[in-house]
Amino acid sequence: xxxxxxxxxxxxxxxxxxxxDFLQLSDEEAKLVALKLALISAVKKSRIKHKLxxxxxxxxxxxxxxxxAKIEAGDASVSxxxxxxxxxxxxxxxxxxxxxxxxx
Amino acid sequence: xxxxxxxxxxxxxxxxxxxxDFLQLSDEEAKLVALKLALISAVKKSRIKHKLxxxxxxxxxxxxxxxxAKIEAGDASVSxxxxxxxxxxxxxxxxxxxxxxxxx
DNA sequence: TGCGGATATGTCAGTTCGGACATACACTGC
DNA sequence: GCAGTGTATGTCCGAACTGACATATCCGCA
Numbered sequence: 001x002x003x004x005x006x007x008x009x010x011x012x013x014x015x016x017x018x019x020x021d022f023l024q025l026s027d028e029e030a031k032l033v034a035l036k037l038a039l040i041s042a043v044k045k046s047r048i049k050h051k052l053x054x055x056x057x058x059x060x061x062x063x064x065x066x067x068x069a070k071i072e073a074g075d076a077s078v079s080x081x082x083x084x085x086x087x088x089x090x091x092x093x094x095x096x097x098x099x100x101x102x103x104x
Numbered sequence: 105x106x107x108x109x110x111x112x113x114x115x116x117x118x119x120x121x122x123x124x125d126f127l128q129l130s131d132e133e134a135k136l137v138a139l140k141l142a143l144i145s146a147v148k149k150s151r152i153k154h155k156l157x158x159x160x161x162x163x164x165x166x167x168x169x170x171x172x173a174k175i176e177a178g179d180a181s182v183s184x185x186x187x188x189x190x191x192x193x194x195x196x197x198x199x200x201x202x203x204x205x206x207x208x
Numbered sequence: 209t210g211c212g213g214a215t216a217t218g219t220c221a222g223t224t225c226g227g228a229c230a231t232a233c234a235c236t237g238c
Numbered sequence: 239g240c241a242g243t244g245t246a247t248g249t250c251c252g253a254a255c256t257g258a259c260a261t262a263t264c265c266g267c268a
Contacts, residue, residue, distance in 0.1 A: 028165075028192045035188065035201070053244060061132075064227050069246050077225060079255095081184040084139065088132045094205070097139075101202045157214060168257050173216050183225095183255060 035101070037074065039083045042100035044072050046090040061089035139205070141178065143187045146204035148176050150194040165193035 047057050047068075054068040063086075071078050071086050087097060151161050151172075158172040167186075175182050175190050191201060 028189075031192050031198065032189060035198075054246095055244075058227095062227085064229085065245075066229080066247075067227065069244095070226095073246070075247090079183060079185050079225065080188055082226080084184060085132075085136060088135050094135065098202060098205045101198070101205060158216095159214075162257095166257085168259085169215075170217080170259080171257065173214095177216075179217090181255065186256080 032080075036080055036083060038100045039080070039087055039097075040072060040074055042092060042096065043083060043086045043090055046087060046092040046096060050091045052090065057086065057090055061085055136184075140184055140187060142204045143184070143191055143201075144176060144178055146196060146200065147187060147190045147194055150191060150196040150200060154195045156194065161190065161194055165189055 047054070052060075054072075055065045058065045058068050067078070067082070068086065071083055087100070151158070156164075158176075159169045162169045162172050171182070171186070172190065175187055191204070
């Protein structure tokens with residue numbers, strides 16, 4: 001996915017001056033970003049809480065330390081999928097995940 | 105991402121007889137699947153509620169009708185990312201998303 | 209029966225993502 | 239100073255994902 005923001009704005013009719021669509025899309029984009037940030041924050045919190053190093057968590061989810069670092073840094077190459085996987089693997093409960101949502 | 109389940113089980117040490125890791129991963133896998141299903145269900149519900157056809161929703165999120173169909177069918181080629189995008193684009197509020205989580 | 213809108217399924221080429229590796233940086237205790 | 243542990247950053251290539259298109263199926267409705 002992940003066409004970049006500029007392309008998305010363009011696609012939304014920015015150039016045609018369609019302000020309504022623009023705002024709409026911008027809002028949706030914002031929601032997604034907020035959600036991702038909330039989950040990222042939850043991952044780090046959960047990992048620390050469970051006293052895991054990035055390397056530990058990486059092993060748990062068959063990933064690598066560098067990727068965990070990227071997750072927590074909000075790197076663009078990390079998908080929501082992976083963030084959620086990390087959150088689950090870090091030992092967060094379903095309730096914790098809900099809490100992450102509520103937090104935003 | 106989305107190595108298939110068999111590969112994941114293998115990676116978890118199934119062949120080496122590591123039952124603990126196996127159960128662990130299985131549980132995490134289950135959580136992820138449950139989450140995805142809950143969100144998928146929410147997408148369909150939200151789309152219908154807002155009286156949108158799959159084609160409408162596809163246009164809103166710059167995707168295609170066939171992909172929306174795959175989302176709602178829980179097709180393996182669909183990522184959590186896309187499901188959440190669809191959910192947001194369908195007009196679901198942050199609260200609706202939370203509700204989807206709670207539902208599982 | 210035939211039309212039209214909505215949804216489902218299969219395929220594919222282009223893009224994005226992911227694990228792995230190398231390497232750098234930060235901090236702590238010795 | 240330096241060894242050890244934990245984290246950050248950049249790159250690469252194979253795997254996964256995506257939009258688009260073609261086509262099929264379903265379901266009213268005239």
